[in-house]
Amino acid sequence: MTIHQSDEGRGLIGHVKWFDPAKGFGFVVADDGGPDILLHANVLRNFGQSTVADGAAIELTVQKTERGVQAIEVLSVEPPEPVAGAGLSDLLELDPEVLATRPLEPARVKWFDKGKGFGFANVFGGSEDIFVHIEVLRQSGLADLGPGEAVCLRVIDGKRGRMATEVLLWDAAARTEQDDEDE
DSSP states (O other): OEEEEETTEEEEEEEEEEEETTTTEEEEEETTOOSOEEEEHHHHHHHTOSOOOTTOEEEEEEEEETTEEEEEEEEEEEOOOOOTTOOOHHHHTSOHHHHHTSOOEEEEEEEEETTTTEEEEEETTOOOEEEEEHHHHHHTTOOOOOTTOEEEEEEEEETTEEEEEEEEEHHHHHHHHHHHHHO
16 A cells, blocks of 8 residues: 655555564565565664564555665554464463553563574663563564663563563664653
């Protein structure tokens, strides 16, 4: 669905086909069809994210080049639809609207192993590990985290300790807080 047209490019809405932060790029498929759209890591970083989950809805400004259609700006990212049966038992009984009211806690990623499907972060000023599950990461619209990466977490006390219910990269969290203040 084309949403605007200008000399700098045209806007469109689609979804992430795949994105590999190690390779530094991925591809987006437009909702209204057409060729795959190259999404370079630098364009995603300019939006404030270093990664994006496969299947995430994304709004872009794109340009046609000699090498094909490429994203030149990311305008918005929405997490992919939850996978049926992939919920974490700690979160299944909790109201998503209540979880969304939890405060954002600034943290730094200790480590995250995409292959294992989990990792840990530490809230600034604290030493306690916060468990981060890959499904929470995916529902937050992200695919991976790097050691030392600055994030903001919504945290609950789970059955086996503190765990993240939402992960926002630092820049995205700053935009969220600014949007909340503007309302």
